[in-house]
Amino acid sequence: MRKIVIDTKGADQGGEMMIKGAALAVASQPDLSVLLVGDTDFIRTECEKHEMPMDRVEILEAPEEITNYDDPADAVFHKTESSMLRGLLTLSQQDQLIGMITAGNTGVLIASCVRYLSRKERVRPALAAVLPNQDGSFTCLVDTGATIDCPAATLLHFAQLGTEFMRDTYRIESPRVGLLSNGAEETKGNKAVKEAHQLLKNAESINFVGNVEGNIALTGVCDVLVCDGFAGNQVLKVTEGTATRMITDIVKYAKRNQSAEIMELVGHLMGVYDIGSLGGGIILGCSKPVIKIRGNAGEAAVVNTAQMLLNIYDNKQIFDSAKNYI
Amino acid sequence: MRKIVIDTKGADQGGEMMIKGAALAVASQPDLSVLLVGDTDFIRTECEKHEMPMDRVEILEAPEEITNYDDPADAVFHKTESSMLRGLLTLSQQDQLIGMITAGNTGVLIASCVRYLSRKERVRPALAAVLPNQDGSFTCLVDTGATIDCPAATLLHFAQLGTEFMRDTYRIESPRVGLLSNGAEETKGNKAVKEAHQLLKNAESINFVGNVEGNIALTGVCDVLVCDGFAGNQVLKVTEGTATRMITDIVKYAKRNQSAEIMELVGHLMGVYDIGSLGGGIILGCSKPVIKIRGNAGEAAVVNTAQMLLNIYDNKQIFDSAKNYI
Numbered sequence: 314m315r316k317i318v319i320d321t322k323g324a325d326q327g328g329e330m331m332i333k334g335a336a337l338a339v340a341s342q343p344d345l346s347v348l349l350v351g352d353t354d355f356i357r358t359e360c361e362k363h364e365m366p367m368d369r370v371e372i373l374e375a376p377e378e379i380t381n382y383d384d385p386a387d388a389v390f391h392k393t394e395s396s397m398l399r400g401l402l403t404l405s406q407q408d409q410l411i412g413m414i415t416a417g418n419t420g421v422l423i424a425s426c427v428r429y430l431s432r433k434e435r436v437r438p439a440l441a442a443v444l445p446n447q448d449g450s451f452t453c454l455v456d457t458g459a460t461i462d463c464p465a466a467t468l469l470h471f472a473q474l475g476t477e478f479m480r481d482t483y484r485i486e487s488p489r490v491g492l493l494s495n496g497a498e499e500t501k502g503n504k505a506v507k508e509a510h511q512l513l514k515n516a517e518s519i520n521f522v523g524n525v526e527g528n529i530a531l532t533g534v535c536d537v538l539v540c541d542g543f544a545g546n547q548v549l550k551v552t553e554g555t556a557t558r559m560i561t562d563i564v565k566y567a568k569r570n571q572s573a574e575i576m577e578l579v580g581h582l583m584g585v586y587d588i589g590s591l592g593g594g595i596i597l598g599c600s601k602p603v604i605k606i607r608g609n610a611g612e613a614a615v616v617n618t619a620q621m622l623l624n625i626y627d628n629k630q631i632f633d634s635a636k637n638y639i
Numbered sequence: 640m641r642k643i644v645i646d647t648k649g650a651d652q653g654g655e656m657m658i659k660g661a662a663l664a665v666a667s668q669p670d671l672s673v674l675l676v677g678d679t680d681f682i683r684t685e686c687e688k689h690e691m692p693m694d695r696v697e698i699l700e701a702p703e704e705i706t707n708y709d710d711p712a713d714a715v716f717h718k719t720e721s722s723m724l725r726g727l728l729t730l731s732q733q734d735q736l737i738g739m740i741t742a743g744n745t746g747v748l749i750a751s752c753v754r755y756l757s758r759k760e761r762v763r764p765a766l767a768a769v770l771p772n773q774d775g776s777f778t779c780l781v782d783t784g785a786t787i788d789c790p791a792a793t794l795l796h797f798a799q800l801g802t803e804f805m806r807d808t809y810r811i812e813s814p815r816v817g818l819l820s821n822g823a824e825e826t827k828g829n830k831a832v833k834e835a836h837q838l839l840k841n842a843e844s845i846n847f848v849g850n851v852e853g854n855i856a857l858t859g860v861c862d863v864l865v866c867d868g869f870a871g872n873q874v875l876k877v878t879e880g881t882a883t884r885m886i887t888d889i890v891k892y893a894k895r896n897q898s899a900e901i902m903e904l905v906g907h908l909m910g911v912y913d914i915g916s917l918g919g920g921i922i923l924g925c926s927k928p929v930i931k932i933r934g935n936a937g938e939a940a941v942v943n944t945a946q947m948l949l950n951i952y953d954n955k956q957i958f959d960s961a962k963n964y965i
Contacts, residue, residue: 447884458821461829495784495872503787503869527876531884543829546821547873550853555881558773558857562911566904574900578892585888 314346314369315411317622318404321351322378322396323417325609328352329359331416334615336363339370341616342623348410350375350400375399381608385420389428397422401429404601412602412622414593416610422603423459423596430599438598439471440542440605441478442549443621445585448533453479453488456542457549457594463541465508468492472519474597475537482628483536491525491535493544499524505541513539527551556586593618595625602626640672640695641737643948644730647677648704648722649743651935654678655685657742660941662689665696667942668949674736676701676726701725707934711746715754723748727755730927738928738948740919742936748929749785749922756925764924765797766868766931767804768875769947771911774859779805779814782868783875783920789867791834794818798845800923801863808954809862817851817861819870825850831867839865853877882912919944921951928952 319335321328328351335347346369349356353374360370377395379388392398397417404410415422419440426438440459443451455475460467472490479488492510494502499510501524513521522535530538530548540548560582567575593606593614602625606614645661647654654677661673672695675682679700686696703721705714718724723743730736741748745766752764766785769777781801786793798816805814818836820828825836827850839847848861856864856874866874886908893901919932919940928951932940 447887461821493873495787495869503867506869527873528880528883530877530880532880541829543821543832544870544873547819547853547870548877550821551856551874551877552881554854554856554858555878556885557854559882559885559908559912561773562908563904566907570900572900572904574896574898575904578889578898578901578904581892582885582888586885 314344315623315626316346316348316371316409317619318348318350318400318410318413319615319619320396320400320413320415320417321349321356322375323380323415323608324606325416326611328355329362330610330612331615332356332359332365333363334612335370335619336360336365337612338616338619339365342619345619345623346370348373348400348403350396350403352376373399373403379417379421381418383418383421385418385424388418388421389424392421398425398429401425401603404603405429410601411626412604414604414606414615414618414622416606416608416614419459419594419605422605426596426599426603430601430603432598432600437467438596439474440594441475441597442545442594444531446531446533450533450536451479451483452531452533452535453537454530454545454548455537455539455597457545458542459594459596461542463505465505465512468505468509468539468541469512469516469519472513472516472521472537472539475539476519478595478597479536482625484628485536487520488536489522489534490519490537490539491522491530493530493538493540493548494524494526497524497526509539556582560586593621595621640670641949641952642672642674642697642735643945644674644676644726644736644739645941645945646722646726646739646741646743647675647682648701649706649741649934650932651742652937654681655688656936656938657941658682658685658691659689660938661696661945662686662691663938664942664945665691668945671945671949672696674699674726674729676722676729678702699725699729705743705747707744709744709747711744711750714744714747715750718747724751724755727751727929730929731755736927737952738930740930740932740941740944740948742932742934742940745785745920745931748931752922752925752929756927756929758924758926763793763796764922765800766920767801767923768871768920770857772857772859776859776862777805777809778857778859778861779863780856780871780874781863781865781923783871784868785920785922787868789831791831791838794831794835794865794867795838795842795845797923798839798842798847798863798865801865802845804921804923805862808951810954811862813846814862815848815860816845816863816865817848817856819856819864819866819874820850820852823850823852835865882908886912919947921947 321331350373375396439456441455593604596603604618647657676699701722765782767781919930922929930944
C-alpha cells in the first residue's frame with residue numbers, strides 16, 4: 314500500500330472536488346491509500362457521498378485554510394493549523410507517506426516546503442512542470458512561476474534539480490539541459506541568462522545543449538528546460554492560450570461547415586492539449602515530491618497527479634535498487 | 640504615388656526573394672513605387688526576371704552588406720556603404736519616402752534607427768509586432784526582442800510608443816495598455832514589471848488596464864501589450880511553436896483518418912496562424928516607420944509589409960487631417 318497526502322482545502326471548487334478526486338484515484342489504484350487533511354466532519358460526509366473505501370483513508374484534522382491573500386513569510390510561521398502546513402509536516406515525519414497534492418497558494422507552499430521538506434539549509438525549491446513533447450518524450454520546465462527574479466546561480470541550481478528529477482524518475486541517464494533564450498547564440502539572452510549560459514557550459518554535472526528558443530521549447534530538443542519563473546509562466550500560459558484559441562477557431566469552423574469529422578478532431582485535440590487537467594507543477598528540491606495543482610483544477614487533476622506521485626515513487630525505487638548493482 | 644525603401648540584402652533567401660516580393664507588391668498596388676537598395680546590376684537583372692515596371696523603380700547602389708555577425712555598435716559607424724544604412728539615411732532625407740522594409744540584422748537596425756531616424760536624442764526605439772486577436776481586433780506587442788533588459792522606465796516608454804502607434808495608425812482613441820505579467824494582481828511580476836505597474840498606473844497619458852497573463856495576451860483584452868524584449872520574444876515564438884505543433888498533429892490525424900475535410904481545415908489554419916508570412920516587426924519611436932521582416936521570410940512577407948506601410952501612411956494622413964477639426 315502506497316499512501317499520499319491530499320490537502321482538501323485551497324481549491325477554487327472547494328473540498329468536495331478534492332475528495333471526489335481522491336475517491337476516483339483510490340478506485341483506480343488498488344494499492345493506493347490517502348491521508349486527507351482538513352475538516353474531519355466534512356471529509357467524512359464527502360467520502361461517504363463519493364463511496365470512498367474507508368479502510369484506505371486516514372483523516373487529519375486541520376481547522377485553518379491557506380488563502381490566496383495569505384503572505385508566505387507570515388503564513389508559514391502562523392498558520393500551522395492549516396491543512397497545507399499540517400499535511401507537509403506530517404509528510405516530512407512519516408516514512409510511509411510518499412508525496413502530497415495541494416491546490417493551495419503557491420507562495421505559501423514554496424515557503425512551507427523550504428521550512429519542512431528542504432534537503433539543504435536555505436535552498437529554495439523550484440516549481441517544475443513535466444510537459445509532453447511533440448515526439449512523445451517529456452521536458453521538465455523549471456521554474457514555472459515560483460521564483461520570478463533569478464540570478465544566474467539560481468538558474469544553474471534549477472538545471473541541477475531538473476537533471477536529478479529526470480534522471481531519477483524518468484530514468485534518462487544524462488538528461489539534456491536547454492536554457493530558454495531569445496536566440497540560439499550564447500550572446501543572446503538577458504543579463505542573467507547570458508551569465509547562466511557560461512555557468513552551465515562549465516558545469517561538469519550538467520549535459521548542457523545550449524540555448525533553446527520558445528518555438529522549439531516543446532519539440533523534444535531537451536529533457537530539462539531552464540528559465541526564471543516569469544519566463545516559464547509565459548511558456549506555460551502562452552502555450553495554453555494558443556491551444557485554446559485554435560480549438561475555439563476549429564469549433565467555429567466545424568459549425569460553419571457542419572462537419573462531424575472535425576468535431577471529432579476537436580475531442581481529440583482537447584484531450585491532448587488540455588494543460589489544465591493534465592497534471593500539476595511538481596516542487597523539486599524537497600525530500601519528498603509535492604505536487605501543486607491549479608487553484609481552478611477539477612477532479613481529473615487529482616487523479617492524474619496521484620498517478621504521477623505513484624510513478625515517481627516506483628521509478629525512484631527501481632532506480633535506487635538498480636544503483637546497488639552498478 | 641507612394642514610395643517605400645526596400646533593402647535587398649540581409650535575407651536568408653537572398654536578394655532575389657526581396658526583389659520578387661517588391662515586384663509582387665508593386666503589381667498589387669497601383670500607386671506604389673520602390674527604392675531598391677543594393678547591387679545595381681543584380682537588382683536590374685532580378686527586376687527584369689520578375690517583370691517589374693521600371694518606371695516605378697529607383698535603384699540606390701550599396702556595395703556592403705550587414706550580416707548577422709556584425710556588431711551593432713561597430714557596424715552603425717563603419718558599414719555606411721551597406722544597403723541597410725544607405726537605405727535608412729536616404730529614408731531620413733527624402734520627404735517622398737514613407738517607410739522602409741529590411742530583413743537584416745535586428746541589432747544593427749535598431750542602432751541605425753537611433754542614429755538616423757530617432758525623434759529624440761538617445762531614445763531607444765522599440766521593435767513591436769501587431770498581432771491579430773481572436774476577436775478580430777489587433778494588439779501591438781512591444782517589445783518583441785530589440786531591448787532585452789528593460790528597467791521600469793523603459794517599459795513605460797514602450798507603453799507610450801505603443802499608445803501613439805495604435806492611436807495614429809489604428810485610430811483607437813484611447814488604446815488600452817496591458818502589462819505582461821505572471822499574475823493579474825499588481826504584486827505579481829519581476830522587479831521591473833512590479834515597478835512599471837506603478838509607473839503605468841500613475842501615467843496620465845496611458846489608459847492602463849493592469850497586468851495581463853500570457854494565456855489571454857491575444858484575446859483582445861488590450862490594444863497595447865507591454866513587456867521586455869525577452870518576454871515578448873517568448874510570446875511570439877511560443878505562440879508560433881504551439882500553432883505549428885497543433886497543425887502538424889492535425890495533419891497526422893487527417894492522414895490517419897483519411898479525412899479530406901480535415902485537410903481543408905489545415906489549409907485554413909495555415910493561413911490564419913502562419914506568423915512568419917503575416918508581417919514583420921515595426922520599429923516604433925522613429926520619425927518614419929521601418930519594418931523588420933524575419934531573416935528567413937519569404938516574398939509574401941515583403942508584399943504584406945509593403946501593404947502595412949501604406950496603411951500606416953494612409954491612416955496617419957487621415958488622422959493628421961482629422962486633428963485639424965478637433
